[in-house]
Amino acid sequence: MPGPAPARPQAARRVGYLVSRFPSLTETFVLRELEAVDAHGGVALSLMSLFPPLDRTTQPAAEAWIPRRHRPGPAAVVRALVGWLVRRPVRTAATVGRVVLDHRRRPPVLLKALVTTGVGLAQAAHVRRHGVQHVHAHFAAMPALAAWTIHRLTGATYSVTPHAHDVFIHQEGLRTRLSEASFVVAISTFHRTFLAGHGADPARLPVIGMGIDLAEHAYAPPSRDRARPPRLLMVSSFKEYKGHRYLIEALALEPRLADAHLELVGTGPLLDAVRAQVAAHGLADRVTFAGPQPAAAVLERLRTADVLVQPSVVQADGDTEGLPTTLVEGAACGVSLVATRVAGVPDLVREGETGALAEPRDARGLADALLRVLDLDDVGLERMRRAARAHVEEHHDATRAATTLVAWFRAAPDAPPTAA
Secondary structure (H helix, E strand, C coil), rough: EEEEEEEECCEHHHHEEEEEEEECCCCCCHHHHHHHHHHHHCCEEEEEEEECCCCCCCHHHHHHHHEEEECCCCHHHHHHHHHHHHEEEEEHHHHHHHHHHHCCCEEEEEEHHHHHHHHHHHHHHHHHHHHEEEEEEECCCCHHHHHHHHHHHHHHHHEEEEECCCHHCCCCCHHHHHCCCCEEEEEEHHHHHHHHCCCCHHHCCECCCCCCCCCCCCCCCCCCCCCCCCCCEECCCCCCCCCCHHHHHHHHHCHCCCCCCEEEEEECCHHHHHHHHHHHCCCCCEEEEEECCCCCHHHHCCCCCEEEEEEECCCCCCCCCCCHHHHHHHHHHEEEEEEEEECCCHHHHCCCCCCCEEEECHHHHHHHHHHHHHHHCHHHHHHHHHHHHHHHHHHCCCHHHHHHHHHHHCCCCCCCCHHH
8 A cells, every 4th residue: 555655855836726615514624634734834725616615604714715715707717718729729629528428428417527627627727827736636526527627738737535425426537537647545445445446546546534633633532421311413414325314213212222312413405304203203302403513513512422423324326425524523532433334434433442333224233333332331431432532643633644645746747848
């Protein structure tokens, strides 16, 4: 498995971070990585966004980045298309043609891909104008497509950090985007195997866990007062693959969890359905819906919860988790972890060592996993929490992850002189 790439002696490399939308309340991990890489030095960062943000709530830490964000509007996209057709007509036409070829079987996705390619052309003009040498895309679907477009037009190298739906669902053109990347970041060992099978070069496929600020997420587990009801916490969007329904079923079917209180943080398309399920099971007095919360409010909850639960499943279309950042944050803070065996989750949550695992869609197994954690004596509980914290320190330290990323950014080859 490749280790950190050797940094070449050179001036600060100009790197553009490319995301679909910024800010995004549910993508705090991107913001933290931006901050860690920016603080590390060795690269000069710019932030590029494809589309307007959807969230009304903004993380306070994101405010400082908004003035640094470049997001081209429709007029800029039209100007860039005309400019590239004049400057590099054959390459521009070939790029669009490849996008059509890769996405032709799914017209709705093709339409989004063509729009993204147009925005990518505008971002390519920005890259050329500001001398950006390398582009790093978070998510392997539309951001990586835009990064690939920039590469095709300017010669700037690019890299990708895939996560979940962007590789498990949106696989049109995935091999093209992964195979031409300077390197691809795997966020877990599961991802590394998966991505190597879909075009990423194993020699340029480092495993770099999504980093968190370990000082901010200090190890401070709450005292487990067994005289009070256990406090369960789930922080997830209300989507099918998050598995809310199985957690509600687990609480309803297990008498020994009759006094447990569950707080659900987040929002999403299945919120009303989960509310109805809670009411149907008579759990309204034991389940609290907290709505979407900024990172600071989530951290407060992690510091008082007894168990953080993530009952993820794999949808029929293949969509599932990558490795939820909230699990990493919970492990760092000393919250006991209960989760399911999907994608990269078992990298962090190892049965009996750092937490408890159940099979996806198994409410009975999930209830048993909760009981295994809640029944631990103080010595066993502390041993498990310490092991989870140690794993995070080794694999999810934002400073260490930033050091590795910067080394890979700086090792990426320069664009050929004829490409600009």
